[in-house]
Amino acid sequence: MKLRLYQLDAFTDKLFAGNPAAVVPLEEWISDELMQQIACENNLAETAFYVPTEHGFHIRWFTPTVEVDLCGHATLATAYVIFSIENYGQSEISFESRSGTLKVTRQDEWLTLDFPVDTYQVAVAPPALSESMKSVESFEVYKGKSDYMVVLETEEQVKELKPDIFILSTVPTRGIIVTAPGDEVDFVSRFFAPQSGIDEDPVTGSAHTTLIPFWAEKLDKKVMTAKQLSARGGYLRCELADDRTLISGQVKLYLTGEISLQ
Known part of the structure; x- marks a missing residue:
């Protein structure tokens, strides 16, 4: 059996x-074990698998070690x-997922995730x-x-932060968002998830389902810009729309390949 494989850079x-992120299109689901093995072999923060459905697509996301409920950059x-x-x-894609129905729209070079707001x-x-x-x-x-x-006072504090990853890995949670007001954008962040096999994630769409409502209230504005201050960096356009978060970014294709399963 052979499977198509794409690797892309999201939010840039x-x-x-x-x-x-890696993306593997499927005609029908393969076993959970095999999807986890492929994600581990890819060794990226996330590998997304999708199958067509009657009304769109069904999507699932795997880190090298676990399946997760929501991933922004791999959906993008x-x-x-x-x-x-x-x-x-079509100009809109509808995904069924473990986090409900997720929609993505396209406008020129920008793709916009329509995700549920976090409380x-x-x-x-x-x-x-x-x-x-x-x-x-x-x-x-x-x-x-x-x-x-974790909310800090300045962008510089977020940029210079060097948390103890070993100690951080013992916190009972998926991950830790660190954020502050931005100097040139509305807010900045970093995301650490050693519990999920990722010491620091380069750009985390799902974390912005928490960040967007928080900063919308703090800054009293619905439309914002954001940067994630990882080594690779990422830029996002953000909007709070009632109980939904609209997270926009661009994507670049890096690799097209084929998985050979003997």
């Missing part, structure tokens, strides 16, 4: 930036494959989270559905 307008990459490589004739609340930092952030004098902590969010 140039190669070797943004967040790389998958939409690029369907729109630009598979020549899908968050003020939280007490677990001891391991506080210990891993000991280089920062003060910070606020919130808890969303999947992640803790």
Whole structure:
């Protein structure tokens, strides 16, 4: 059996930036074990698999170690494959997923994810989270559905932060968002997920389902720009639309290949 494989850089307008993701189109589902093995072999933050359905597509996402409920950059990459490589004739794609129905629209070079808004609340930092952030004098902590969010005062603090990844990996959560107001954009962030096999994710679309409602309230604005300050970096356009978050980015195709399963 042979499977097509694409590798793309999401949330960037140039190669070797943004967040790389693999996309594997399927006619029908293969086993969960095989999808996990492929994701592990790819060794990227996420590998997305999708199959066509009567009303669109069904999408699933795997890190090298686990299946996850939601992934923004791999969904953006998958939409690029369907729109630009598979020549899908519609302007909107509908994905069924473990996080419900997700839609992606295209306008010129920009793709927009329509994701559910995350709910968050003020939280007490677990001891391991506080210990891993000991280089920062003060910070606020919130808890969303999947992640803790640490709010710092400045972009420079986010950029220079060097958390203890080993200690951070013991925090009982999918990952940790670190954010602050931006100097040239509305807000900046970084995302650490050693619990999911990713020490630091380059650009995390799903984290913005928490970031967008938080900063919309803080800044009293619905339409915002954002940067993720990883080594590769990424740029996002963001909008809060009632109980949905609209997350826009660009995608660049890096690799087209074939998986040979003997």
